[in-house]
Amino acid sequence: MLLLGAGPHAALADSIADKVEVCTRCHGQVGKPTDKSIPVIWGQQAGYIYIQLRDFKRGDRKNEIMQRIASGFEKDDMLAIAQYFSQKPWPDLGQPRSPKDVAERALSAEHSVGCTGCHLDHFQGDSTVPRLAGQSHEYLTKTMNDFRTRARGNNPGMTDLMLATPPDDITALAQYLAGL
Numbered sequence: 001m002l003l004l005g006a007g008p009h010a011a012l013a014d015s016i017a018d019k020v021e022v023c024t025r026c027h028g029q030v031g032k033p034t035d036k037s038i039p040v041i042w043g044q045q046a047g048y049i050y051i052q053l054r055d056f057k058r059g060d061r062k063n064e065i066m067q068r069i070a071s072g073f074e075k076d077d078m079l080a081i082a083q084y085f086s087q088k089p090w091p092d093l094g095q096p097r098s099p100k101d102v103a104e105r106a107l108s109a110e111h112s113v114g115c116t117g118c119h120l121d122h123f124q125g126d127s128t129v130p131r132l133a134g135q136s137h138e139y140l141t142k143t144m145n146d147f148r149t150r151a152r153g154n155n156p157g158m159t160d161l162m163l164a165t166p167p168d169d170i171t172a173l174a175q176y177l178a179g180l
């Protein structure tokens with residue numbers, strides 16, 4: 001009985017290990033991306049990872065590489081891959097804490113928008129809301145500006161918030177969040 005039960009689970013585990021092999025090339029062997037502009041996905045919220053893979057596949061979030069990769073996955077694969085990465089430990093990218101003036105600017109932008117209302121007190125995220133704390137500095141800058149210009153168009157709510165946030169505040173927020 002036990003052995004019979006183990007079969008399909010072992011097979012599923014194998015196929016997930018095969019499917020995530022390719023990810024390490026960019027998102028890193030131990031969760032540290034190979035390039036500073038590539039986001040951390042180890043320890044990211046499962047619901048959020050799933051939605052991004054779905055949006056890349058649909059073309060709602062545009063990125064040639066990720067679209068090509070996600071197009072090969074069905075919903076069940078995406079859910080399993082999201083679970084897999086969410087259970088890994090978040091890597092320490094060793095990014096410096098932001099200086100006091102930058103932190104003050106970021107926190108004042110945070111207070112006026114209320115980022116932590118959704119991203120939570122330590123910017124750890126939950127469910128479909130992503131963790132931002134300790135995310136790659138370059139990537140945070142890029143993706144917030146992508147929301148602003150609608151190059152990233154998969155969440156109109158975040159676009160509206162970024163349009164209401166002055167560019168200098170976005171710069172400060174990226175530096176502050178990366179250093180958390």
Ligand code: HEC
Binds near residue numbers: 038052053130143
């Ligand atoms: C050739 C490099 C490359 C490979 C291989 C790759 N990715 Fe990515 N991935 C990227 C880049 C670059 C981005 C950022 C895209 C952007 O700026 O919008 C990204 C973004 C993502 C995001 C969104 C993260 C966020 O914070 O919004 C997820 C989730 C993701 N990748 C998952 C995966 C998974 C799962 C695999 C393997 C099945 C994989 N990626 C393979 C380069 C890659």
Ligand code: HEC
Binds near residue numbers: 129157
């Ligand atoms: C009303 C809720 C809400 C508020 C307020 C909010 N966010 Fe978000 N944010 C989200 C959601 C949901 C997503 C995921 C969007 C998606 O699925 O692509 C997101 C995505 C992001 C991302 C992309 C992360 C990644 O890995 O690609 C960044 C960066 C971000 N938010 C920064 C901020 C900042 C900075 C503030 C405050 C100035 C803020 N958000 C306020 C809900 C919110």
